Each structure stands twice: as C-alpha cells, then as structure tokens.
Amino acid sequence: MEIPRSHPRYHSLMTREKLAEAFRKGLVVPEGLIAHGRGECFDYILGEMSRDFALEAERAGVAMLLLADHPVLSVNGNTAGLVAEEICELARIIDAPVEVNIFHWSDERKRKIAEELEKHGVEVYSRNDAVLEGLESARRIVDSRGIYRADVVLVPLEDGDRCEILKRHGKKVVTIDLNPLSRTALMADVTIVDNITRAIPNMIEFAREMKDWDRERLERVVESYDNRSVLRRAILAIRDYLTERAGELE
Numbered sequence: 001m002e003i004p005r006s007h008p009r010y011h012s013l014m015t016r017e018k019l020a021e022a023f024r025k026g027l028v029v030p031e032g033l034i035a036h037g038r039g040e041c042f043d044y045i046l047g048e049m050s051r052d053f054a055l056e057a058e059r060a061g062v063a064m065l066l067l068a069d070h071p072v073l074s075v076n077g078n079t080a081g082l083v084a085e086e087i088c089e090l091a092r093i094i095d096a097p098v099e100v101n102i103f104h105w106s107d108e109r110k111r112k113i114a115e116e117l118e119k120h121g122v123e124v125y126s127r128n129d130a131v132l133e134g135l136e137s138a139r140r141i142v143d144s145r146g147i148y149r150a151d152v153v154l155v156p157l158e159d160g161d162r163c164e165i166l167k168r169h170g171k172k173v174v175t176i177d178l179n180p181l182s183r184t185a186l187m188a189d190v191t192i193v194d195n196i197t198r199a200i201p202n203m204i205e206f207a208r209e210m211k212d213w214d215r216e217r218l219e220r221v222v223e224s225y226d227n228r229s230v231l232r233r234a235i236l237a238i239r240d241y242l243t244e245r246a247g248e249l250e
Ligand code: ATP
Pocket: 035, 036, 037, 038, 039, 040, 042, 157, 158, 159, 160, 161, 176, 177, 178, 179, 181, 182, 183, 184, 185, 194, 195, 196, 197
C-alpha cells in the first residue's frame, strides 16, 4: 500500500503497515495487532513524541543494562516486526544477547522470529530448556543461557504477569510501554513510556555515548532515577496535553 509522505499520520500508518506485513509473514499474532492499537491510542494522547520522562527512562535503562553481569534483550513478535534491526544494533553496542520469548506459543513462530533477528548478525537464544516457576503462560519457558540467568532484562511490550514473575525471580526489568497505567508499567524498575519505534533508536544513541563510561558514573544515573516519578510525569503529561488540545477548541 502506498502511503503519501504528506499524510498527517504518515509515521503511524507506516508502522501499522510494517506490523501488518510481519503478521502476514507469521511473526506477529492477531492479538499483537490489537495490543499495538492500544499502544497507538496512548501515543496519540501523549502527542506522539519522546517526552523528557521517556528520555530519562531510556538513559537509566541503558545504564542498568551496561552495568549488568548478564543483560538480555527479550524479543516478542511485535518487537521483531517493528524494530528487529534496531534491537540487534542495541544488543551489539551493549554486548547483550537477544532472546525470543513469546506469549502465544508456537515453535514455528519462535523460529521465524529468531531467523529474522539472525539476519542482523547477533547471537539469538531460543532454546526451550528452562522454566520460570510461577507463570502460567508459555512465556515461562525460557533459555537457560539467557533470561533464566539474567540479572537485567529488557522486556518491551510486556504483559503484567510476566513482569511480576521476572521481578519475583530477582531480576531487574526495563520495559517499554506506552500505557503508564498498565501493571507492567507499575511493576518494572524502569518504565519507558514511549513508542518502541522511537525508544530503541534513542537507546542506541544513549548506549553509544555511555558504553565507555566507568561504573561509578553509570551507577549515579541508576541511583538518581525514580520510576514512580517518571510514571507520575507521564500520566500528568497526558492530562496536560489533553487540556491543551481542548483549549484549542475554545
Ligand atoms: P498489563 O498486563 O501490563 O496491565 P496490558 O494487558 O494492557 O498490560 P498487553 O497487551 O499485555 O498489555 O501488552 C501490551 C502493552 O504494550 C500495552 O500496554 C500497550 O499499550 C503497549 N504497546 C503496544 N504497542 C506499543 C508500541 N509500539 N510501543 C510501546 N508500547 C506499546
């Protein structure tokens, strides 16, 4: 489908097209399309830009991943469909493996996602040889080399129960979620309230800048970070943006 560049919703429509294509290729499930729609709605009422609180969380998330002994970037269908190349670039810079972990279980889809990531020349973990106890969904099945032993996990577009289990297993969780009210957003250590299509490129920039920093400097970034305040600012940003838009109609 041709989307004219001049269309006011060009970026949003291109992103949809990308996800629809990933759906047709079998990387994304129909439920993923619905989840994206929920994300789009929050993006709309946040003004479709990376706000200061998002940049702050992206920076803290990168610092946490750089400080980790075993960082892992967890990739699901939507993440692979939208930012496969970018997440692999981030993995390279911070020297972390990527692991395929999906909610709606299918060996075939898992393999397809792994192949998509491998095209970008990174190490992809997709063994089904360890279990995170306490979780009902298929996402409890993980790779013993990856999420199972990780101390910091980036889990974008995550469901709340999985985030909770990762926390219960003592892991630090960095998430990307446009809904600052979701259970995931509330439970994570670092919640990036931003569209994943902007968040990962921003994180690549931060990672390039910060990868040679000494540990103390990175620790200061993590220590001064306050996730509750970031979430509060995200919710208030929605309120203020809506007030502004309503004001335009006066
Ligand atoms: P929870 O279980 O945490 O309360 P949920 O059930 O609402 O959340 P899920 O559908 O399980 O959420 O997860 C998808 C989440 O990802 C949603 O909160 C949605 O807003 C968010 N999301 C979807 N697409 C994007 C995107 N492109 N960028 C960032 N966030 C997104």
